Amino acid sequence: MTRVLIVTIISSVLSVQAASINPEEKVRPPAVAGAFYPADPAELARMIDEFLSQANPPPVKNFVALISPHAGYIYSGRVAAHSYALLKGRKVERVVIIAPSHYEEFNFASVYDGAAYATPLGQVPVDREFAGRLAAVSPHIKLSDRGHTLSAGHGEHALEVQLPFLQRVLGPFKLVPIIMGEQDYDLCRVLGVALSKLIRGPETLIVASSDLSHYHPYNEAVSIDHKTLKALEEWDYLSLARNFERRVWEACGGGPIVAAMIAAERLGANEAHLLKYANSGDATGDRSRVVGYGAVALSRSPTQISTEQSFTLGHQEKEQLLQIAKKSVETVVRDGKLYECSATGLEALTQERGAFVTLKKNGQLRGCIGYVAAMKPLCQTVRDVAAWAAIRDQRFTPVTARELDQLEYEVSVLSPLRHVMDIQQIRVGRDGLLIKNGDHEGLLLPQVATEQHWDRSTFLEQTCRKAGLPPRAWQDQDTDIFRFSALVFGAHRPAQAVIPERTWLPKPAGWPVPPGQDLRPPSAGLF
DSSP: OHHHHHHHHHHHHHHHHHTTOOTTSOEEOOSSBTTTBOSSHHHHHHHHHHHHHHOOOOOOOSEEEEEEOOSOHHHHHHHHHHHHGGGTTOOOSEEEEEEEOSSOOOSSEEEEOSSEEEETTEEEEBOHHHHHHHHTTOTTEEEEOTTTSOBTTBOOOTTTTHHHHHHHHHOSOEEEEEEESOOOHHHHHHHHHHHHHHOOSTTEEEEEEOOOOEEEOHHHHHHHHHHHHHHHHTTOHHHHHHHHHHTSSOOTTHHHHHHHHHHHHHTTOOEEEEEEEEEHHHHHSOOSSEEEEEEEEEEOOSSOOOOSOOOOOOHHHHHHHHHHHHHHHHHHHHHSSOOOOOOTTOGGGGSBOOEEEEEEETTEEEEEEEESSOOSBHHHHHHHHHHHHHHTOTTSOOOOGGGGGGEEEEEEEEOOOEEOSSGGGOOTTTOEEEEEETTEEEEEOHHHHHHHTOOHHHHHHHHHHHTTSOTTGGGSTTOEEEEEOEEEEEOOOOOOOOOOSOSSOSSOOSTTSOOOOOOOOOOTTOO
C-alpha cells in the first residue's frame, strides 16, 4: 500500500511538471540514474525521504543560497539532505543551480538551451525566459548545451544529482541550469553579479554544487576541508578563489561556490552557516582516499561579520616571527637559499594566515611583499615573504650583505578579506584595502593610511593608483574593493609613500610557493 501511494504521488508530480513541455522540444535525459542514485522512482523517493528524515540542520533564517555536494547518494546524500531539509515549508518557484563541468572544457558559463531536465521523478522545466535574460547580460554567459549533454561517453552529474532532492522537497519548480566551463574569479564575478541583477524576492533559490577535497587520507582531508569551510564562514571569497586556483584548497565546484557567494552578497546575504560536514570515509569506512562533502547555507543577518583582527600573538610569538623574518633575509642574501624555520612549541605560528613583511632602512621603505590569502602556516609565510621583500621587490635593487645590519623589520598579519558593499564600512586606521578590476590589483596596508594622514577618499584613490588604475576607479561598477585588518609589530618609523605596481604575490612563481597537488583519477560516484 505504501509503495502504491509513493508511486501515485510521484506520478502526480511528474504530470504537473511535464505538462508544459512540448514533446518535440529538447529535454536533457538523466545521465547517472542507476549509478549515482536509484533509477527506480519509488526507491529513489524512499532513499531521499530517509536522508531528509535523518537530517537535523541548525535553523537558518533568510537564506539566499545553498551549497550541496554532488557525489553518489550513498557517499554524500546524507550531507546534501542537511541543505535541502531547510527548504521544508518554503515556497520556491525557481532554482538556479550552478555546477562545474567535470568532463568538457569551455570558457564560459553555459545556461542550458533546452526545455527541461529529466530525472526518474519527472521533468523539471527550464525557466527559458530567465535563462535568456541571464545570457543577454554578458558574452561570458551563453545559452548552450555545452557541459549539459554527453561528452566522451560521460554525462555531467554535478547538476543532475541536485534535482531529485529538490523535486522531493519542493514539488514543481522552474530550473535555471548553469554549468561553468571555467572557474576563474572573473567569470565567477560576471555570473554572480548577473544573477543578483535578475533575482527578485525569496521565490528564487541559488544552489552551488560542489564536493571538497579529493583522494587524501582521512585526517588530511578533514584538515584541508576545514580550511575551505573556515574561509567560507569568514566570507572571504577572493581568498577562496585564489587558493582553489592554486590548488592549496580543493573544491571541484569552487567556481560555483564563489559565484553563489557573490550573487548572495549582492542580494543581502552576509553569513555562511555550516550545516554538515563529512566525507566518503564516514560513509564507507575506507579512510585511505576520501572525498569531502559540505552543506552550507548563505543567509542575510542584521549584523555584519566583523573583519577586525581577532587573531592575537604573545610577545614571544611576535619576537619569533621577527627573528624568522631577519634570518630569512640574511640567509637568502648571503647564501641564496631559503631559511629552514621552525615554530616548535608556538601553536599560533602554525595557523595559516596571510602576512606581509616590510623592510626599512633608516626609516625609509626598502622592500615590502606579502601573501594576502592564508596559503601556509604563519611562520612559513613570514619566512617566504621576507625573502621576497629582500630580493624581488621590483621597486628596489636587491638587498646586499652590507645592508643587513641596517635593516628594520615589520610584520603585518592579515585578517580575512571582506568585500566592501558601502565605502562607509571602511575605517581609516583599522582597515587595509585591496582594489581589483580585471587584471589590475593594488593593496595598501592599514598603517600606510595612518602614516600618510590620508582620509578615506585619499586612501581609496591611492590604492587605485597602486593598482595601475585611475584615482577614481574605485567608483567603477567593475571594481571590487576588499578590506582587511592587520596585527602589526616591529619597526614603526614613518615611511615615505611609495606607489608601486605590485607589492604582494597573488600568483608567485617558483619557491617559496607550495606546489599544486595533482588529483588522481576518481572512483566512480565519489566526486
